[in-house]
Amino acid sequence: MTEFKIRRLGHHGDGIAEGPFYVPMTLPGEVVTGETDQQTLTGVRIVTPSDDRVSAPCRHFKSCGGCSLQHASDEFVAAWKVGIVRTALEAHDLETVFKPILTSPPNSRRRATFAAKRTKKGAMAGFYARGSDVVIEVPDCQLLHPELMTGLDAAKELALVGASRKAALAVTVTLAPNGLDVAVAMGKPLDGPLRQNLAELCDRLKLARLSWENEVIGTRKPPFQRFGKAEVLPPPGAFLQATQHGEASLLSAVREAIGNAANIADLFAGCGTFALPLAQTASVYAVESDAGMINAMDQGWRMTKGLKPLRVEARDLYRRPVLPDEMRKLDAIVLDPPRSGAERQVVEICKSLVPRIAYVSCNPVSFARDAQMLVKAGYSLDWVQVVDQFRWSAHVELAACFSISGKRPSDLNLTAF
Structure with missing residues (x-):
């Protein structure tokens, strides 16, 4: 050796x-x-x-691929994750103030995708083994909310009914206040008998909602999610922050970053994670490419009293970013793009003079690239808040505050953007 x-x-x-x-x-x-x-x-x-x-808190750690860092102390993981963001910024010659990292507690994940497959003796459900397509059962998982764990049994029963012998189901289970919202992919094609069996399962397992390849099979109780005062019914499988703690931490950072802004744009708005709580005190223009999520947000706003105006638009910001003349009356922008970042949209923001930007990111590398563009355009990167809602994983999330005085650097070449 x-x-x-x-x-x-x-x-x-x-x-x-x-x-x-x-x-x-x-x-x-x-x-x-x-x-x-x-x-x-x-x-x-x-x-x-x-x-x-340290000793891993979960007995499944060595075999399960769901976590990668349970062998490291909390202090080490926290410093390492902050270091990832710091290193990404340093690669672009950027420095800023780092707020203390906020880490979600164990047993708090409210959303997971289980692999569920048929076996010779029945069915099994869990996560894939590390670097493998072998399914590992995780009855003592220390990551998931206890109520979400009941989704493992549901996933097994769904596999018995709708999985082929060749492939495992992908069963996405989301914890809603009134039950489990279950969305299944990679299953058998829907036909009459399968549809009937799934509807019976939805009722017997007391699922809030069951969908199969994006088609809703049954809804016993609408699986609403609460964003601020509003209740929103997301489309099946729609994006949701992984933990309530993580969502609250990011929302708090966004509120601090935009200050007392009265007119806000929420770009890549999803189902309204930020837009609806912010509408309690400000007028919001919310943009999201997924029409289903935009419609869910709009409906949630319409059913909630006491919110300020919310204007929604289904729009692909990668192909058609919001332009400077559309930002003239804005006091602040909230950006929460996918992992690839918001490069084309940031180009247009750099041409505007929107005073404050709250940038939420799940990828420090694309964030640092976009941050450099904003700083070159005259914005100040005031602080970064790292949020670890994917505990024991290598995944890093953050929120950041950018502000501008209204004066651009004298050497800024706007034609470069």
């Missing part, structure tokens, strides 16, 4: 030794032995453990 020293963690949470060789479940500074297999080590044994190594 050859000895290796772990130099750092990669963005997926794997230890990286000289080579490079990737070694899951290791930490910087640890000395390990193993056999090389292309760019990975096999048969790994820890010779010198890190002081930051």
Whole structure:
């Protein structure tokens, strides 16, 4: 066996030794032995453990691929995640103030996608094993909300009824105040008998809603989600922040970033995670490419008393970003784009003079690229709030505040944007 020293963690949470060789479940500074297999080590044994190594709280950790960092102390993970954002910004010569990281507690995930498959003796459901298509059952998962865990049994029954022998179902389960909202993909094509069996299952399992390949099979109780004062009925499988703690943390950061703005645009608005709470004190223009989510937000606003005006638009901001003349009356913008960021939209914001921007990101690399564009256009990156709602994973989320005095740098070339 050859000895290796772990130099750092990669963005997926794997230890990286000289080579490079990737070694899951290791930490910087640890000395390990193993056999090389292309760019990975096999048969790994820890010779010198890190002081930051802890016993994993979940008994499924070594086999399940749902978590990658349970072997590291909370303090280490927090510092590492902040470091990822800091490093991404430094690559663009950016510095800012970092607020203390906010981490969601264990057993708080309210949404998960289970793999469910038929077996010779019945069915099984869980998560895929690390780097594999093998399904691992996780009856003692320390990540998911206890009520969400009941979705595992539902996933098994759905597999018995609607899974083929060749592929596992993807069963997305979302915890709603009145039950489980279940959306299934990768199943058998719907026909009359399957539709009837699924409807019976929805009733027997007391699911709030069951959909199959985006078609609603049954709704016992509308699975509303609450955003501020409003109750919203999202389309099946619609985006939702992973934990209530994470959502509240991001919303608090967004409120601080936009201050007392009276006219706000919420771009990439989803079902209204930010737009509807902000409509309690400000007029909001909400833009989202998915018409179903936009309609759900609009309906939630219409059914809620006491909110200020909300104007919604289904619009692909990658192909047709909001232009400067449409931003003239805005006091603030909320940006919450997908992982690829909001480059084309940021180009147009750079041509405007919207005083404040709250940028929510799930990808520090694309965020840092967009942040550099904003700073070059005259904005100040005032602070960053890292939010760890995907506990024990390598996933990093953040909210950031940008502000502008109204004066542009004298050397700014607007034709470059």
